[in-house]
Every structure is written in structure tokens, then in C-alpha cells.
Amino acid sequence: MTGRPLCRLQEIPDGQARGFTLGHGAARQDILVARRGGTVFGYVNSCPHAGSPLDWTPDRFMSPDGRHLMCATHGALFRVEDGYCVAGPCEGTALRSAMVRCLEDGTVLVVPDDGAGAAG
Ligand code: FES
Numbered sequence: 480m481t482g483r484p485l486c487r488l489q490e491i492p493d494g495q496a497r498g499f500t501l502g503h504g505a506a507r508q509d510i511l512v513a514r515r516g517g518t519v520f521g522y523v524n525s526c527p528h529a530g531s532p533l534d535w536t537p538d539r540f541m542s543p544d545g546r547h548l549m550c551a552t553h554g555a556l557f558r559v560e561d562g563y564c565v566a567g568p569c570e571g572t573a574l575r576s577a578m579v580r581c582l583e584d585g586t587v588l589v590v591p592d593d594g595a596g597a598a599g
Contacts, residue, residue, distance in 0.1 A: 482588030485512065488581050491519070496540035496548065496559075498524055498532075501591060510577040511540055512587060513548060513559045519587055521579030522562050526550040528569035533557075548574070 483501075491497045496513035509524040509532060524532045528550065534540050535551030542549040547556040547565065555567025562574030578590040 482580065482590045485579070485587045485589050488514065488517065488519070488585040488587055491587070494541070494545055495538070497538050498534055498540070499589070501589065508577075510579075510589065511548070512577075512579050512589075513540065515559060517581060519579050519581050520559055520562070521577035521589060522548070522557075522574035523577055525575070526552060526555060526569065527564065527572040527574065528553060528555055528567070 485499055491512060491514040493514055493516060496511045498509060498511050501508045501510060511522055511524045511533065513520045526533055529552060531550065531552040533548060533550045540548050542556055548559060549556055553568050555564050555569050557564050557574050562576060564570050564572050579587060581587050
């Protein structure tokens with residue numbers, strides 16, 4: 480299985496999310512990884528409404544009640560499990576997935592999007 484190590488599972492607090500930068504220059508991509516127990520969910524850190532990063536300060540991605548990912552710019556709420564926007568100006572759209580997974584030893588991997596944005 481291919482994939483690049485991002486971090487250890489315990490470096491993402493349960494119920495929270497962390498941001499990561501992949502690549503450099505024109506290939507740079509910012510993603511976020513949310514954790515629910517032993518499961519991780521990855522998304523491109525770009526709101527479908529206006530393209531802003533979701534976090535207003537590094538690694539602050541969750542709504543105040545901790546139930547959704549929240550865009551800091553206009554407050555759109557996204558389900559952690561599939562990135563679907565349940566409320567806000569882009570309701571009905573979804574975050575673009577970034578392929579991440581957690582190995583049994585707790586290593587969180589990302590599978591780089593070599594399609595250069597072709598997916599989604
Ligand atoms: S840019 Fe995210 S809700 Fe407007």
C-alpha cells in the first residue's frame with residue numbers, strides 16, 4: 480500500500496482536526512485530517528463556498544459544539560464523516576476528499592493526489 484506518513488494518530492486529539500501542507504510551490508496542497516476515535520477523515524482545506532481555508536487559526540476546524548467541521552469565514556458546517564455541507568452559504572455541496580488512513584500501529588498516512596486536482 481502506498482502513502483506518505485503525516486503524523487501519529489495521537490497527535491490529532493480525538494474529536495478534533497489538524498492541518499497539513501503537502502508538496503511545494505505549484506504542487507502545494509493544504510489538507511485537514513479529522514479524527515473520530517481510531518478513524519481519520521481527510522479533506523482539502525478549501526471551502527466550497529469561496530475557497531477560503533476552513534481554519535481561522537491553525538488547527539481550529541471544529542464548530543463550538545464539536546459536531547462539525549466549520550468554515551471560519553462565513554460559518555458553513557460540514558459533516559466530519561463525508562464532508563457534506565449541512566448548513567451555511569454552500570449547503571448541499573461538500574469538501575473535496577483527501578485520501579488518508581490510519582495503520583494499525585497508529586501511523587496516519589496520506590495518499591497524494593497525483594491527479595493534480597483531477598479528482599472531484
Ligand atoms: S468561504 Fe466558507 S462559508 Fe464562505
